[in-house]
Amino acid sequence: MVKSPIDNSLVEEATAWRRHLHAYPETAFEEKATADFVATKLEEFGIEVHRGLGGTGVVGTLKRGTSPVAIGLRADMDALFIQEENTFDHRSKVDGKMHACGHDGHTAMLLAAASHLAKNGNFDGTVRFIFQPAEETGDEHCGGNAMVKDGLFEKFPVDAVFGMHNFPNAPAGRFMMRTGPMLASIDTFEFHVLSRIAHPATQFAVADPLLTAATIVQEMHMFKARYLNPAEPVVLSITQFRSGDPSHRQSVHVTPDEAVVRGTLYTLNDSVRDAFEAGLEKIVRNATEAIGAGHKFIFERGYPVLRNTRTETRFAASVAEEVVGEKLVDDDMQPIMGAEDFAFMLGSVPGSYVFLGSAREGEAAPRPLHTAQYDFNDDIIATGVRYWTTLAERYLAETPGRH
DSSP, X not given: OOOOOOOHHXXXXXXXXXXXXXXXXXXXXXXXXXXXXXXXXXXHTTOEEEEEETTTEEEEEEEESSOOOEEEEEEEOOOBSOOOOOOSTTSOOSTTOBOOSSHHHHHHHHHHHHHHHHHHOOOSEEEEXXXXXXXXXXXXXXXXHHHHHTTHHHHSOOSEEEEEEEEXXXXXXXXXOOSEEEEOEXXXXXXXXXXXXXOGGGGGGSOOHHHHHHHHHHHHHHHHHHSSOTXXXXXXXXXXXXXXXXXXXXXXTSBOSEEEEEXXXXXXXXXXXXXXXXXXXXXXXXXHHHHTOEEEEEEEEOSOOEEXXXXXXXXXXXXXXXXXXXXXXXXXXXXXXXXXXXXXXXXXXXXXXXXXXXXXXXXXXXXXXXXTTOOOOGGGHHHHHHHHHHHHHHXXXXXXXXX
């Protein structure tokens, strides 16, 4: 199979698209202008477009020949509620919102791959270009889950689906992936300790919600440290603790009637999620009942564990090696305890998710994702486009047709 090279002018065009998207960020399920931009470009390339899946999602379909084999390529489109601190010309023009995770770059790379495959693609089969909204919600009400529930793979069937994310902590152009669990599940929990307002001098007669909540937090960490297999990766974080009146209208000489604690849980094992949900609820219940306080416990499941399938990950690694060379590909990376809603798509069809290193040459330290100083590294656009186009052409050439 002869593959046509990526035109430098296309990379320059994709860079301009990326910077336009960066300047006009849109957050979860509000990506209307972004979806308009994506749909217009796909139509200009001569690609069939379907809109509205999962809210603001866009799916482009490019079919050639007679093969029934289809591949899905996915990019996320949403931004974050972060005030940008960069000063370059393409900085966010929307107050309080910015592309702090590189989804502008992901969208631009997949659009460029669609343009190239529409003009020069050498394949027999179908490519689905999946532009997904709302990856950043952190809960089950996310774009990946919404698209799947809306019938993504029933309306646009694929034999496998692939995703990619930039990774500022690795050298630009380095690919990383692994078979099996690669990214963690994410869950949130909240508990309330309920009591009565009292005078501090008579606190002994009323359950102290603040002290009890603090004790529960310690017991939760003890549960993680001593009552779960230490070989299981778990990240338990208490992120919010509130008790009393934060506006200071309530006198300091009054003890509060409620304490509210919220946190997150990341794991790589569903049985560990189950154990934590049951264990944390039991800790809250026992601690409050022991002192005569009331309680409320909420555990909300978010993204599942992202699990790459073996065959598709080996294939993705071989494509990455073709694009950048074997030395720049790690096909057995250590799992990362972050989460990604591409996991919902991988729960429906086989596939693989990869990281593409995006550290800037010469910088002493990376600009981390989800920070006000982050900006996607345009130097990796060409590599990302080559990966997508090579992946699609080889997959459709090497995968036997459905029976």
